[in-house]
Amino acid sequence: MQIVAANVARMEADLKSWGAKLNKLRSQSQTAGSEPNVDYHKGLDDMETKCDAAAAKLGELKAAGSTKWETFRKDLETAWSEVEAAFRRLAN
Numbered sequence: 001m002q003i004v005a006a007n008v009a010r011m012e013a014d015l016k017s018w019g020a021k022l023n024k025l026r027s028q029s030q031t032a033g034s035e036p037n038v039d040y041h042k043g044l045d046d047m048e049t050k051c052d053a054a055a056a057k058l059g060e061l062k063a064a065g066s067t068k069w070e071t072f073r074k075d076l077e078t079a080w081s082e083v084e085a086a087f088r089r090l091a092n
Helices: 002-031 038-064 066-091
Strands: none
Touching: 002 038, 002 066, 038 066
């Protein structure tokens, strides 16, 4: 159960970090002083959607209890991979 608690704590920290990065990117895109890039803003919206989905999956695990870790593990790993991929796409 300690492994599950450590994973949940890491995932909560990831979500917090991603939220901060997303806010920073949104702020930078608004203060750039240039024409808003529609594709960039769509990428930000995509990242936000994926972060929300990852947070929802984590919430489901927390509500179900740590004994359900294996049930939620694959979905959580997929959600995390999608968020990380969205950040990479936006960075390029």
